[in-house]
Amino acid sequence: MSPVSPRSAAGPLAATLLDLPAGSPGGSVELFLDLYTGDRPLIPARAFMLGPSNPSRLPPAGLDLLPVAGKCLEGPAFGNYVTALRRALTAAIDPNQIGVLHLQHLAFGATPALIRALPLHPRIALVHGTDLIFAETHRDQLRVLRETARAADAIVVPTEAMADRLLKLAPQTDRRKITHIPWGIPDHLLTAPPPRPTHASTSHLRLLYAGRLTAEKGVAALIKGLAPVPGVELSIAAPRAQFHALAPLLKRAGVRAHYLGWLPRQQLWKAFAEHDVLVMPSTTLEAMGLVALEAQACGLPVLYQPVPGLSEALAATGVATDFTNSAALARDLDRLRTSPGLLSALRQAGYANATRYPLSTTAQALIDLGHQLS
The missing domain is CATH 3.40.50.2000 (Glycogen Phosphorylase B;)
Structure with missing residues (x-):
């Protein structure tokens, strides 16, 4: 041919x-x-x-x-x-x-x-x-x-x-x-991930959303689900115009989000190292969820909606939850925040998973x- x-x-x-x-x-x-x-x-x-x-x-x-x-x-x-x-x-x-x-x-x-x-x-x-x-x-x-x-x-x-x-x-x-x-994901990210800063212990769980804010990414469910949950801080790295379009929903829900900008790749990797959990509330599917694997390579545990693609790529190396169910989301976030050693174990499992790709x-x-x- x-x-x-x-x-x-x-x-x-x-x-x-x-x-x-x-x-x-x-x-x-x-x-x-x-x-x-x-x-x-x-x-x-x-x-x-x-x-x-x-x-x-x-x-x-x-x-x-x-x-x-x-x-x-x-x-x-x-x-x-x-x-x-x-x-x-x-x-x-x-x-x-x-x-x-x-x-x-x-x-x-x-x-x-x-x-x-x-x-x-x-x-x-x-x-x-x-x-x-x-x-x-x-x-x-x-x-x-x-x-x-x-x-x-x-x-x-x-x-x-x-x-x-x-x-x-x-x-x-x-x-x-x-x-x-x-x-x-880039080989050099696996061999030389950014160092994770040592932070004083905090009762707040620092959540990061990174990606586009289109409907299938499920950010609306994330915001509504987080509204009644205490002890969490949300940062968003996304295109500026999309974040501005999200502002009315954030205001109605009473959720304060720290906007990081649409970060260049290297800066995003550093942001991974400065948070506790990456949230991936996708509603439909993800081909594979590369941002989740990059986060795992940087030692950031992943909390995700178990949709096709993500479930396969992450499985038990992340934490599956239901972002559309506030009670379930609150329970899983509280477990991540209060269970001794859980975040550390997830960081290790996540990095091992990322090295497969x-x-x-x-x-x-x-x-x-x-x-x-x-």
Whole structure:
């Protein structure tokens, strides 16, 4: 299927596009940048995101920006958007230099655009989670997801839960295409995590929420659940506009939250070391929950809603709770605050869990899969 294409020593050169503006928040963006960009990328690639041709801030080394506007999800405008992406990719890529396509998400515009721009190359589709969520609520995205599942030569899922959800949405998918490759976190975070400061003992439990504040992340349930709970302090690291939109709910609930800003990666890791518990109240699913694994690598225990993906990645190395049940949440927070040795035991178990997921292992598995297909 593949045209004759040169390979680097590390593997066939991949072409990949994440159709989000450079600088967008989210774990899938961080994973994308970790794998494909930098002076020595883990996976050799022509990697693209969206952005102006002359950005005010230079993108990371190895990342090219496509000046394509009009991202949308449905209707004729979606078709026009895919066409614009395909034209931009065709102008930017020499097909003879590419060995394999890495399709980020099974849905959205980047995937059909990349397939149409490079129709003869083998295709590895990566399931991230939001593609499944949006396919459940947008007819055109469900169509793209099913078309991609048929067209892909391999479909990579980070957890078995994502495979189960995909097969519910696209039951005709050839199960033999599905490969389980867990996502990973930077190796250097595992070998040299930030030191945890020694704090004077406090009766308050310092909670941290880190991530986007979109509906499926469950922050509304978190705030309502925390309202009657004494002895906790909440910090939020999130995009500024999303935090401001949350302010009325915080006020109604009477919950005071310390806003940390949308922190650069290194600062977020330091923030992990300065809190007692990471809260993850996601309502629907998480592809894997990379922020939880990064927190565990930094010695921060995780309190989480046991949704698909998170349950698999964390299991008993975190504490599962029900953020929609104030009594259950209060009970689990009180146990974390008052049980001698519990937080220390969770820190040890969490770090051991995080070490199972080095990013270098993820990259090598994807490179090996590319070798098999090209």
